[in-house]
Amino acid sequence: xxxxxxxxxxxxxxxxxxxxxxxxxxxxxxxxxxxxxxxxxxxxxxxxxxxxxxxxxxxxxxxxxxxxxxxxxxxxxxxxxxxxxxxxxxxxxxxxxxxxxxxxxxxxxxxxxxxxxxxxxxxxxxxxxxxxxxxxxxxxxxxxxxxxxxxxxxxxxxxxxxxxxxxxxxxxxxxxxxxxxxxxxxxxxxxxxxxxxxxxxxxxxxxxxxxxxxxxxxxxxxxxxxxxxxxxxxxxxxxxxxxxxxxxxxxxxxxxxxxxxxxxxxxxxxxxxxxxxxxxxxxxxxxxxxxxxxxxxxxxxxxx
Amino acid sequence: xxxxxxxxxxxxxxxxxxxxxxxxxxxxxxxxxxxxxxxxxxxxxxxxxxxxxxxxxxxxxxxxxxxxxxxxxxxxxxxxxxxxxxxxxxxxxxxxxxxxxxxxxxxxxxxxxxxxxxxxxxxxxxxxxxxxxxxxxxxxxxxxxxxxxxxxxxxxxxxxxxxxxxxxxxxxxxxxxxxxxxxxxxxxxxxxxxxxxxxxxxxxxxxxxxxxxxxxxxxxxxxxxxxxxxxxxxxxxxxxxxxxxxxxxxxxxxxxxxxxxxxxxxxxxxxxxxxxxxxxxxxxxxxxxxxxxxxxxxxxxxxx
Numbered sequence: 001x002x003x004x005x006x007x008x009x010x011x012x013x014x015x016x017x018x019x020x021x022x023x024x025x026x027x028x029x030x031x032x033x034x035x036x037x038x039x040x041x042x043x044x045x046x047x048x049x050x051x052x053x054x055x056x057x058x059x060x061x062x063x064x065x066x067x068x069x070x071x072x073x074x075x076x077x078x079x080x081x082x083x084x085x086x087x088x089x090x091x092x093x094x095x096x097x098x099x100x101x102x103x104x105x106x107x108x109x110x111x112x113x114x115x116x117x118x119x120x121x122x123x124x125x126x127x128x129x130x131x132x133x134x135x136x137x138x139x140x141x142x143x144x145x146x147x148x149x150x151x152x153x154x155x156x157x158x159x160x161x162x163x164x165x166x167x168x169x170x171x172x173x174x175x176x177x178x179x180x181x182x183x184x185x186x187x188x189x190x191x192x193x194x195x196x197x198x199x200x201x202x203x204x205x206x207x208x209x210x211x212x213x214x215x216x217x218x219x220x221x222x223x224x225x226x227x228x229x230x231x232x233x234x235x236x237x238x239x240x241x242x243x244x245x246x247x248x249x250x251x252x253x254x255x256x257x258x259x260x261x262x263x264x265x266x267x268x269x270x271x272x273x274x275x276x277x278x279x280x281x282x283x284x285x286x287x288x289x290x291x292x293x294x295x296x297x298x299x300x301x302x303x304x
Numbered sequence: 305x306x307x308x309x310x311x312x313x314x315x316x317x318x319x320x321x322x323x324x325x326x327x328x329x330x331x332x333x334x335x336x337x338x339x340x341x342x343x344x345x346x347x348x349x350x351x352x353x354x355x356x357x358x359x360x361x362x363x364x365x366x367x368x369x370x371x372x373x374x375x376x377x378x379x380x381x382x383x384x385x386x387x388x389x390x391x392x393x394x395x396x397x398x399x400x401x402x403x404x405x406x407x408x409x410x411x412x413x414x415x416x417x418x419x420x421x422x423x424x425x426x427x428x429x430x431x432x433x434x435x436x437x438x439x440x441x442x443x444x445x446x447x448x449x450x451x452x453x454x455x456x457x458x459x460x461x462x463x464x465x466x467x468x469x470x471x472x473x474x475x476x477x478x479x480x481x482x483x484x485x486x487x488x489x490x491x492x493x494x495x496x497x498x499x500x501x502x503x504x505x506x507x508x509x510x511x512x513x514x515x516x517x518x519x520x521x522x523x524x525x526x527x528x529x530x531x532x533x534x535x536x537x538x539x540x541x542x543x544x545x546x547x548x549x550x551x552x553x554x555x556x557x558x559x560x561x562x563x564x565x566x567x568x569x570x571x572x573x574x575x576x577x578x579x580x581x582x583x584x585x586x587x588x589x590x591x592x593x594x595x596x597x598x599x600x601x602x603x604x605x606x607x608x
Contacts, residue, residue, distance in 0.1 A: 013384055017350045021377075039377040040344040046321045065380045065410050073325075073343040073373045080317055098409060105402060106369050 001029045001132075003153070003205050003303040005228065007269065008044035009036075010295040012212075012234050012248075013066045014273040020044055020297055021066035022270060024209060024230065025055075026151055028133050034058045035149055035209050041070035042077050048298055052081060057128060059135065060091035061211060062146035068095070075099075075114065076107055083112040090127050090137070092145045093118040121145035124222065129154070138222045140213035142247045148210040150222065151303075158198035168192060205304030208263075211270050214244060215253035223261035227304045230295065231257055233268035236275070237284045251281050255288035269295030305333045305436075307457070307509050307607040309532065311573065312348035313340075314599040316516075316538050316552075317370045318577040324348055324601055325370035326574060328513060328534065329359075330455055332437050338362045339453055339513050345374035346381050352602055356382060361432060363439065364395035365515060366450035372399070379403075379418065380411055387416040394431050394441070396449045397422040425449035428526065433458075442526050444517035446551045452517070454526065455607075457508035468501040509608030512567075515574050518548060519557035527565035531608045534599065535561055536574035541588045555585050559592035573599030 004027040009020035021038025025045070032054040034041070045052060052074075060068055068091075078087065089095075096116045103110065117127060119137050127149075128135040136150040157179035164170065168184060178184060184192040208223050211232035223229055233255075234248035243250045249257075251268065258266035266289050271278050278294055285292045293301070308331040313324035325342025329349070336358040338345070349356060356378075364372055372395075382391065393399075400420045407414065421431060423441050431453075432439040440454040461483035468474065472488060482488060488496040512527050515536035527533055537559075538552035547554045553561075555572065562570035570593050575582050582598055589596045597605070 014381055015347050015350060015377075017347075017353075020347060039374065040347055043319050043321075043324060043344055046319060049321075063410070065377060069373075069377045069380075070343065072376075073319075073369060076369045076373075077318055094409070098406075101405065102402075105398070106367070 003028050003207070005207060005230070005267075005301045005303060006048060006050065007267075007295045007297055007299045007301075008041050008048070009038045010269040010271065010297055011038075011066070012232075012270045012272050013064070015039070015066075016273050016276070018297065019271070021069070022061075022211060023070060025050055026207060027054075028151065028153075030054065031056070033135070033151065036061050036067040036211075037070040037074055038066050039069040039073075042074040044297065045074075052078060053083070055087075056085060057088045057135075058090065059127070059137075059149050060089070060095065061140070061148070061209070062142055062144055063092055063095055063098075064144070064212070067212075071099075072102055072106065075103070075110075079107060079109075079111045086113050086115050088115045088117060088128070090117045090119055090135075092121055092147070119147050121147065136222075138219075140210060140219075141216050142212045142214070146212055148208060148213070148219070148222075150206060150208045150226065152206040153204035155204050156201035158194070158201050160198055164192075164197040168197070170197070203304075207303045210257070212248060214247045215249050215256070217257070217260060219257050220260035220262075223257065223263060226261060226263045228265045228267065228301060229258050229261065229263040230267045230269060232270035233281055233285060234270050234272050236281060251284035252288055255285040255292060258289040258292070264291065265301075266292040267295050267301060268292060307332050307511070309511060309534070309571075309605045309607060310352060310354065311571075311599045311601055311603045311605075312345050312352070313342045314573040314575065314601055315342075315370070316536075316574045316576050317368070319343070319370075320577050320580070322601065323575070325373070326365075326515060327374060329354055330511060331358075332455065332457075334358065335360070337439070337455065340365050340371040340515075341374040341378055342370050343373040343377075346378040348601065349378075356385060357387070359391075360389060361392045361439075362394065363431070363441075363453050364393070364399065365444070365452070365513070366446055366448055367396055367399055367402075368448065368516070371516075375403075376406055376410070379407070379414075383411060383413075383415045385415075390417050390419050392419045392421060392432070394421045394423055394439075396425055396451070423451050425451065440526075442523075444514060444523075445520050446516045446518070450516055452512060452514040452523070452526075454510060454512045454530065456510040459508050460505035462498070462502035462505050464502055468496075472496060472501070474501070507608075511607045514561070516552060518551045519553050519560070521561070521564060523561050524564035524566075527561065527567060530565060530567045532569045532571065532605060533562050533565065533567040534571045534573060537572035537585055537589060538574050538576050540579070540585060555588035556592055559589040559596060562593040562596070568595065569605075570596040571599050571605060572596060 008023035011019035023041035312327035315323035327345035535558040
């Protein structure tokens with residue numbers, strides 16, 4: 001099952017010639033989830049050849065322009081493309097009215113419906129779930145309400161061995177419970193251990209998105225053992241005061257969160273435009289957490 | 305004196321992987337005028353290394369998203385960059401309130417003031433003028449109020465010959481009137497013809513921007529002898545019915561306006577995304593008006 005992240009934008013508030021404002025595309029089993037929608041996100045989707053039609057869920061971390069100004073154009077484009085399916089939009093409450101007023105002027109006739117879901121700003125809450133995946137919002141610490149998102153696969157069932165099915169002639173009505181861990185009792189009363197019948201399910205994979213935020217050590221409990229963590233690193237390690245005052249994080253702080261959480265891999269981004277060359281930022285993060293990569297527009301990472 | 309057009313965006317409503325929505329940058333004597341501000345205009349300004357600080361006048365042709373959705377991000381960026389100078393925004397009246405509501409949520413503290421000027425939708429009117437240039441708005445024919453813009457240099461004075469100044473010892477107080485065409489009377493009563501004293505001023509140059517619009521032959525009277533005309537050509541020549549119904553123009557219609565107006569050069573753009581290859585559109589326009597070019601993002605044209 002595909003579980004992949006594509007960086008559509010990696011700048012902070014000021015885009016540069018090589019970095020668009022924040023937008024991430026998560027592909028889980030060929031269903032696309034868009035996280036944040038900075039200006040130009042729709043152009044980046046085109047550029048990286050991502051199907052607009054596969055996006056049905058958009059999550060907005062907070063209502064600063066560099067995370068949301070691409071939304072108006074994208075919603076408009078989806079209508080021009082003749083979309084019919086509902087679009088689910090998860091964001092902090094004030095966006096609903098802004099969007100309604102905007103649409104009432106610029107897009108009187110939309111080809112599809114937008115279902116708005118207000119994100120509870122102060123608690124950990126499940127925004128979306130189905131059989132395969134769940135998306136959890138959790139509070140970050142920024143100048144305005146801001147949420148991180150955790151994409152977590154649901155635990156999968158164990159796999160039945162084909163050989164075991166044939167050998168023990170396992171009837172169909174028993175198979176589901178065996179996948180869930182049950183042992184098999186044969187007609188003669190003999191008990192076959194589940195481990196002889198199944199192989200363990202792949203471990204559920206997870207991706208967490210944390211931007212924009214001050215250094216927040218308490219995140220470690222939510223991010224525990226996440227596979228891939230994206231954490232903003234707007235500033236170099238030396239700028240702790242600036243980071244604190246602007247409610248952003250340094251490279252070392254992002255890496256410290258990754259280390260404390262025990263994640264497998266860290267991706268840093270949301271770089272201030274003051275750093276035309278970000279290799280030094282990567283080097284700094286690696287001092288604390290070596291398994292770290294830079295987010296560059298167009299980069300794709302496999303989750304897990 | 306520089307008079308140059310740079311295409312920042314050349315798509316119609318749906319951007320493509322190579323075309324951003326409409327935005328044009330006019331450089332007149334190193335002062336920049338932005339015409340329309342489709343999504344991503346600020347990223348294109350970065351990409352083509354155009355100084356944000358030199359823009360003090362923005363003209364918006366009409367209030368469809370693909371001509372205006374880049375405005376919110378650009379205005380926000382100008383504030384983040386610490387701009388102090390007033391910014392003059394010329395657009396149809398409804399934009400003022402939309403902008404005020406938008407700014408009151410997303411940008412409570414702006415570093416500069418926006419001076420909003422409502423464009424009269426139904427008449428030809430001078431929006432801006434100074435000693436060097438004037439900008440005239442004129443009505444186009446679209447689904448909503450839409451204006452074209454004519455950038456026209458002011459007539460310049462004739463140039464005094466250095467040799468004539470020395471030969472006739474022309475006193476300073478007479479020079480301005482001679483530049484304006486006066487003859488020179490020498491102390492002995494002899495009259496020296498102005499043509500012996502001056503060379504003609506360079507002819508004032510002009511650029512006209514026409515999008516979005518239905519075919520409108522009456523434009524010829526306004527566009528008479530313009531140097532460079534940008535006219536939308538959303539559709540191929542065969543699509544006259546579609547063009548009419550959507551209030552757009554075909555290649556042949558754009559070229560016909562250029563021909564009727566006696567312009568020197570035509571640039572076509574605002575291509576529908578249905579044409580991944582637009583060379584056929586250029587060939588069609590050239591059937592009627594050979595001095596025609598395609599607008600591609602990043603192209604620069606000298607005016608005059």
